[in-house]
Amino acid sequence: MAANGNCLNYDCVEELPDHLPVECGQELLAGGSGIVLLECNNQLTDPTSAAQVLAEIAAGRANKIDGVKIGIDLPAPVEVDSNTVGATQDLVTYNRSGTLIDGNVNSNNVNLYDIIGGGRKFGGAIIYIKGTEDSNQGAQCFYIDAAIQFTGGLPMKNNNDEYMTFQYIFKWRKKTMQSMAAAPAGIFN
Numbered sequence: 001m002a003a004n005g006n007c008l009n010y011d012c013v014e015e016l017p018d019h020l021p022v023e024c025g026q027e028l029l030a031g032g033s034g035i036v037l038l039e040c041n042n043q044l045t046d047p048t049s050a051a052q053v054l055a056e057i058a059a060g061r062a063n064k065i066d067g068v069k070i071g072i073d074l075p076a077p078v079e080v081d082s083n084t085v086g087a088t089q090d091l092v093t094y095n096r097s098g099t100l101i102d103g104n105v106n107s108n109n110v111n112l113y114d115i116i117g118g119g120r121k122f123g124g125a126i127i128y129i130k131g132t133e134d135s136n137q138g139a140q141c142f143y144i145d146a147a148i149q150f151t152g153g154l155p156m157k158n159n160n161d162e163y164m165t166f167q168y169i170f171k172w173r174k175k176t177m178q179s180m181a182a183a184p185a186g187i188f189n
Helices: 050-058 107-116
Strands: 032-038 062-072 076-080 090-102 124-129 140-144 148-153 166-173 179-182
Touching (some): 107 148, 107 166
Antiparallel strands (some): 032 124, 090 166
16 A cells, blocks of 8 residues: 555556647537437447447347437536545546437337337447537547436427427446547448
8 A cells, every 4th residue: 555645545546648639729519419329238349330330220239319419418426435534535436417309209209219218228329429520530429338228208398489309318327438439430410
């Protein structure tokens, strides 16, 4: 057990990689416009491979939803009391969440979202980041490699001054955030 300065880390820390600034004018725009929901029995090993994603869809182990609005929220830490007197709580993992809004309201999609939001668990997701299409890095996606669940519904205002939309919150728990990688070519619009 090593004491370094004012903290105790038990020599179990990972070395930090270098911080890389983005190139001038290449900050990435946010906003997901499509999602591939992966079933629990999916066999995807490379979320950047269009061939693998299409194979999962064809095998019924994935489902693509396009033309939507997706955001990912700031995660909430899950902490436990430290075993050291006077220390702050220890981070164990994060509760993570996001939102999915879909204006494609029709009876077929009511059935689709009844299943998605009915307590079903998914084995992960690939979210297309629309704002990255024109970046130097090319189109990017977020890959969530964790069990995900959705809750939500189809709210309707009592006035006709806005579109109806399916509105869902999705949640997962994982210490590390979603990975960012090149989007699989030709999967999303």
